[in-house]
Amino acid sequence: MSENQNIPAIEMCGVNVAAMRDASFTVVEDVNWPVAAGGFWVVAGQEHSGKSDLLMLAAGLMPPASGSCKLFGNDTKNFGEVELAERLRVGFVFQGGHLFNRLTIAENIALPLQYQKDFTAAEAAREVQALLELLELAPLADVTPANVAANWRQRAALARALILKPEVLLLDNPLAGLGARHSQWWLRFLDQLSRGHEQFAGKPMTLVATADDLRPWQNARRNFALLSDKKFILLGTWSEVEAASDPAVKELLAIQLETTI
Amino acid sequence: MHSVPEFDTEPGGRERKIFFSRMSLCYAAVVRGKLAKTFEFADTQIFRRAALPKSYTDLLGRKLFLFLLTVQGLGAFALITLGVILSKSSVAKNVIRPRIRQEIVRAGVALLPMFAFVALALGFLVVGQTVSALAKVGAINYLGSTMVIVVVRELGPLLSAVLVLARVGTAHVIELGTARALGEVEALEVLGIDPVHYLIVPRVIGMALGIFSLTVYLIIGALGSGYLFAFLQDVPLTPGDYFKQLVESLGWLDFALLALKTVGFGFFIAIVTCYHGLAQPLRLEDVSRVAVRAVTQGVIVCVLIDALFIVLYLVA
Numbered sequence: 001m002s003e004n005q006n007i008p009a010i011e012m013c014g015v016n017v018a019a020m021r022d023a024s025f026t027v028v029e030d031v032n033w034p035v036a037a038g039g040f041w042v043v044a045g046q047e048h049s050g051k052s053d054l055l056m057l058a059a060g061l062m063p064p065a066s067g068s069c070k071l072f073g074n075d076t077k078n079f080g081e082v083e084l085a086e087r088l089r090v091g092f093v094f095q096g097g098h099l100f101n102r103l104t105i106a107e108n109i110a111l112p113l114q115y116q117k118d119f120t121a122a123e124a125a126r127e128v129q130a131l132l133e134l135l136e137l138a139p140l141a142d143v144t145p146a147n148v149a150a151n152w153r154q155r156a157a158l159a160r161a162l163i164l165k166p167e168v169l170l171l172d173n174p175l176a177g178l179g180a181r182h183s184q185w186w187l188r189f190l191d192q193l194s195r196g197h198e199q200f201a202g203k204p205m206t207l208v209a210t211a212d213d214l215r216p217w218q219n220a221r222r223n224f225a226l227l228s229d230k231k232f233i234l235l236g237t238w239s240e241v242e243a244a245s246d247p248a249v250k251e252l253l254a255i256q257l258e259t260t261i
Numbered sequence: 262m263h264s265v266p267e268f269d270t271e272p273g274g275r276e277r278k279i280f281f282s283r284m285s286l287c288y289a290a291v292v293r294g295k296l297a298k299t300f301e302f303a304d305t306q307i308f309r310r311a312a313l314p315k316s317y318t319d320l321l322g323r324k325l326f327l328f329l330l331t332v333q334g335l336g337a338f339a340l341i342t343l344g345v346i347l348s349k350s351s352v353a354k355n356v357i358r359p360r361i362r363q364e365i366v367r368a369g370v371a372l373l374p375m376f377a378f379v380a381l382a383l384g385f386l387v388v389g390q391t392v393s394a395l396a397k398v399g400a401i402n403y404l405g406s407t408m409v410i411v412v413v414r415e416l417g418p419l420l421s422a423v424l425v426l427a428r429v430g431t432a433h434v435i436e437l438g439t440a441r442a443l444g445e446v447e448a449l450e451v452l453g454i455d456p457v458h459y460l461i462v463p464r465v466i467g468m469a470l471g472i473f474s475l476t477v478y479l480i481i482g483a484l485g486s487g488y489l490f491a492f493l494q495d496v497p498l499t500p501g502d503y504f505k506q507l508v509e510s511l512g513w514l515d516f517a518l519l520a521l522k523t524v525g526f527g528f529f530i531a532i533v534t535c536y537h538g539l540a541q542p543l544r545l546e547d548v549s550r551v552a553v554r555a556v557t558q559g560v561i562v563c564v565l566i567d568a569l570f571i572v573l574y575l576v577a
Contacts, residue, residue, distance in 0.1 A: 061450055088453050098448040112452040115353045115459070160452070
């Protein structure tokens, strides 16, 4: 067990990240990034800096243009159908949710469980209901995503990612477009997951979130990295972020600096 | 320590999975790993979006390249789908079977009222034309044979295919194109759900069975309404003689080729429409244009399959 604990959940060595839409275009170069099991990382960057592409690669859904990316010690380069079980140890929440519009919220959440474990809707119902209640989505269970506000769609996407009880959760700009109340809920809930939520056997979950605004993420327990000019820069803890002289970091904190001046 | 989800615990399951996985390498594994680029044929987009060529020969060349690339794309997509149908027949039955039933209802049962009307109209139309023509040459006894050749072999299957293409095929392109544009396909990949298995296989099976069943109903309806019209026109032909003519004109080959032809229509219409909806990255504004292209290609594919079967009939 201790041996497994020493294996990083995600480990990138000299990785060049290609754009998802155009594999010939490199968006981030030379990423060296170990994510320890149970860690909580926030990767900040402006729009089109390659945050989503980096997450897709980290999830094993896209091979690196060069270098190696390992999930729990397994190289993702040759991930295929046989390694699906390994890949499903990672959950993914898209910016905006990317829910299936023809299914209700409850059906969206149930789908991965039904597909992967061949459950009937009735067999999946208990776990789905538990997640709906945990994420305060129960009143919206039978509503289709088009009739739900964006705040709740994002939360439903989180529920869908959690239904398979992943060990690593990747979140693509989860706070984008959320109201203040929802943002606070997300930060609190992610912290609970990071510490170990009782719904998930109290085991700390490894979290990686991307952000285009660092201010809401201020917390000593989180680690920060920056994507800027195709470079991946490890920043460290929040105190190191505040002390960083990189203009890109200052840009991501600029509004806060203006207000504190 | 890790809670790895359990998948295939039956004996030999892992070996079988590895075997099918290697099989799948033949058609798509390489591109499958690249997520959004799974079936993307970027060359097609280059040709489509390039400026107009300066000469007619260049234009002809471009059209030829586009045609070949489309054939290549459709062929690859058809093989991928066939591979998934075979290799994942027992995967996620509780999800896929209800989806197949939904598609059979959509491409079959829901269209029955329309097909009842079309069957009535087709019987009247064919008999109305043939009775007067056959009466002129005193060959009214060939009415049954004519109905078999026209309705069973040609018009029935082709008309069914074109009607289902118009009613359901277009919906496929729009639904899948929108799903692709809104990122639902990437969401499926992330959840470990094969988009071809979840989105395409039910549509292909549903449409193949739908067109087959509807054609059978259309033919039965048209043959029945044909006699009704002949009766109303005072054609001296008893129901017994009429159905005797039908039975004598029908051979086992008609039944076999009818089944093959209609299933083929359904399979390829679904492939063409799903390919255009899913295989290429679309923006929302592309969806309507792609739907038109898919329907055009669907009709062309139907005509080509029909031509192939005419040759088979002639040879046989």
